Amino acid sequence: MYRTGHLGVSMLVFAPIGYLLVAAGEPLAALVTGGAMLWLAMLPDVDHRIPGIPHRGPTHSLLFAALVGGAFAGAGALLADGMGTVDRARLSLFGFFVGSLSVGSHLLGDVLTPAGVNLFWPWGREFSLYVTRADSTIANWGLFLLGVFAVAAAGVLAVQGLP
Numbered sequence: 404m405y406r407t408g409h410l411g412v413s414m415l416v417f418a419p420i421g422y423l424l425v426a427a428g429e430p431l432a433a434l435v436t437g438g439a440m441l442w443l444a445m446l447p448d449v450d451h452r453i454p455g456i457p458h459r460g461p462t463h464s465l466l467f468a469a470l471v472g473g474a475f476a477g478a479g480a481l482l483a484d485g486m487g488t489v490d491r492a493r494l495s496l497f498g499f500f501v502g503s504l505s506v507g508s509h510l511l512g513d514v515l516t517p518a519g520v521n522l523f524w525p526w527g528r529e530f531s532l533y534v535t536r537a538d539s540t541i542a543n544w545g546l547f548l549l550g551v552f553a554v555a556a557a558g559v560l561a562v563q564g565l566p
Contacts (some may be wrong), residue, residue, distance in 0.1 A: 404512040406445060408543035412512035413444045414550025416504065418557040425561035433561075436501050437554070439475075443505035446471065447513075463513060464524035468506035475502030512546070513537070 404412065417440050424433035447462040461467055479498030483491040513520045519531025535542035 404516065404537050404546070405543045407547040408537075409444045409509055409512045410441060411543070411546030411548070411550035412515075413440045413505065413508040414554045415546070416440070416508040416511065418550070418553035420504075421554060422557035422561045425558065426564075432497070439501045440505045440508060443471070443502070444509060447506055447509045459513065459518060459520050459529075461524050463510060463520040463522075465507075465510075465522050466524060468503045468510065471506045472499040472501075472503030475499060515542075 414437075417437050421433040421437055424430070424436065447467065448458075450456040450458050450460060450462040456462065475498035476495040477498070479494040479496075480491055482498075483489040483494040510520050510522065514522075514530055515532055515534040516537040517531055517533050518537065519529035521527055521529050
C-alpha cells in the first residue's frame with residue numbers, strides 16, 4: 404500500500420474504536436487515538452530510510468508493533484506521572500493499545516498485497532491475502548475514501564446514538 408491506502412486502513416480500523424470511545428463519553432481519547440493512528444500510519448516504512456534493514460522485514464512484524472506499543476505505554480506512564488490525577492496503569496495500557504494498533508493497521512494494509520508481510524519475523528513466512536497490488540491507485544484511494552466515510556459515519560452514530 405501507499406500512503407493514501409495506509410491512511411485509509413488506519414481510519415477503517417479506528418472507526419469502531421472511535422465510535423466506542425465517543426459513545427462512552429471519551430471524545431478526547433477518540434481524538435488522540437485517531438490522530439496518533441494517522442500520525443503513525445507510515446511508521447513501519449521507516450525501513451526505507453535505514454541502511455541494512457530490508458523493506459517489510461523487522462519493522463513489518465508483530466514484534467515491532469509490540470515494541471512501539473511498549474514505547475507508547477512508557478510515554479503514557481510518564482504523562483500520567485506528570486498529571487498526578489490520571490491512573491498510571493490505565494494511561495499506560497491506552498498508550499500500548501494505540502501504539503501497537505497503529506502499527507498493526509499498517510501491517511493489515513500490507514497483508515492485502517501479494518508481497519505480504521512476515522508477521523512473526525524473524526521466524527515464519529509472509530502472510531498475504533492477495534487482494535490488490537500495493538501500487539493500485541484504485542485500491543489506495545478506495546481504502547482512503549472508505550476510511551473517511553467510516554470515521555464520519557462512526558462519529559455521527561456516536562454523537563446521535565444508535566437507533
